[in-house]
Amino acid sequence: xxxxxxxxxSLSVQEGRISILNCDYxxxxxxxxxxxxxxxxxxxxxxxxxxxxxDKNEDGRFTVFLNKSAxxxxxxxxxxxxxxxxxxxxxxxxxTSYGKLTFGQGTILTVHP
Amino acid sequence: SQTIHQWPAxxxxxxxxxxxxxxxxxxxxxxxxxxxxxxxxxGLQLLFYSVGIGQIxxxxxQNLSASRPQDRQFILSSKKLLLSxxxxxxxxxxxxxxxxxxxxxxxxxxxx
Numbered sequence: 001x002x003x004x005x006x007x008x009x010s011l012s013v014q015e016g017r018i019s020i021l022n023c024d025y026x027x028x029x030x031x032x033x034x035x036x037x038x039x040x041x042x043x044x045x046x047x048x049x050x051x052x053x054x055d056k057n058e059d060g061r062f063t064v065f066l067n068k069s070a071x072x073x074x075x076x077x078x079x080x081x082x083x084x085x086x087x088x089x090x091x092x093x094x095x096t097s098y099g100k101l102t103f104g105q106g107t108i109l110t111v112h113p
Numbered sequence: 114s115q116t117i118h119q120w121p122a123x124x125x126x127x128x129x130x131x132x133x134x135x136x137x138x139x140x141x142x143x144x145x146x147x148x149x150x151x152x153x154x155x156g157l158q159l160l161f162y163s164v165g166i167g168q169i170x171x172x173x174x175q176n177l178s179a180s181r182p183q184d185r186q187f188i189l190s191s192k193k194l195l196l197s198x199x200x201x202x203x204x205x206x207x208x209x210x211x212x213x214x215x216x217x218x219x220x221x222x223x224x225x
Contacts, residue, residue: 004156034213043117043203043216044157089156100147101214103156 003027004092006104015113019077023090023104026071030092034101035064035075038087047088048075080111115140119204119217126224132177132191134220136204139185144206146187147214148179151201160202163187199224 005024013019023033031052036044050057050064050073057064063076077084090104119136126132138144145164149157159172161179169179176195180188187204204217 006156036216041219041221043205043219045216046213049213091157100159100162101157103149103158105156 002105003030004090004102004104006088006090006107008107009105010108010110012110012112013080015082015111016079019075019080019084019109019111021075021077021088021090021107021109023073023075024071025073025092025102027092027094027102028071029094030102031094032092033064033066033073034091034093035062036089036091036103037084038089038106044089077109080109082111082113085109085111115144115206115215117204117206117215117217119202119220121220122218123221124223126194126222128196128224129193132189132194132198132222134189134202134204134222136187136189136217137185138187138206141185141206143184146181147205147207148187148189149203149205149216151203151219157203161189194222194224196224198222 003026034049035047037047038044048059048062048064050066055066066073087106087108089106091101093101116139147162148160150160151157161171163169163181166181177191202220205214207214
């Protein structure tokens, strides 16, 4: 049972354009959502997060949007840079069990120069 | 800042041999610690988590075990490896209630 889904295995974007990575979840107990970025043969690194009390969180070129009614979140990267090419994982957690993140399958982002 | 170290980075082992992956934490005390496995098409799967010394919870039934002999040490083990144990294993730690995890560099295990 995949409670967090990233239905696009890959995304290709031109440098300077917007990258939009999508994530859907099914568990209504999830109230905190995170995005991680991962390069090959390295551990994931935290990128940005959003609490369910918000619908938008922005950090530089990265913005995460949350639509609770649709159980959907998205990560926008503007402008996209070649160094953004990596695998992006969406993750969710809920209740008091912090750290027990449920991850999506990941989306491979390729930004072309 | 919190740092997670794990080793070895790569490991090739024959079927039936034992396994020991080690993870240590710097920069914090009494963290929650986690072992994840990255599998193709399935993202990061939580295998074990620990809230303190000697306290281990298993998330999925499997051929692996975990131990936490010290506050900042978390070990992933197996007595007899299976081919299906091959994968990329990640140790992670959490300190705050934000849910944010700090990951180690990962260990690539190949079972032949």
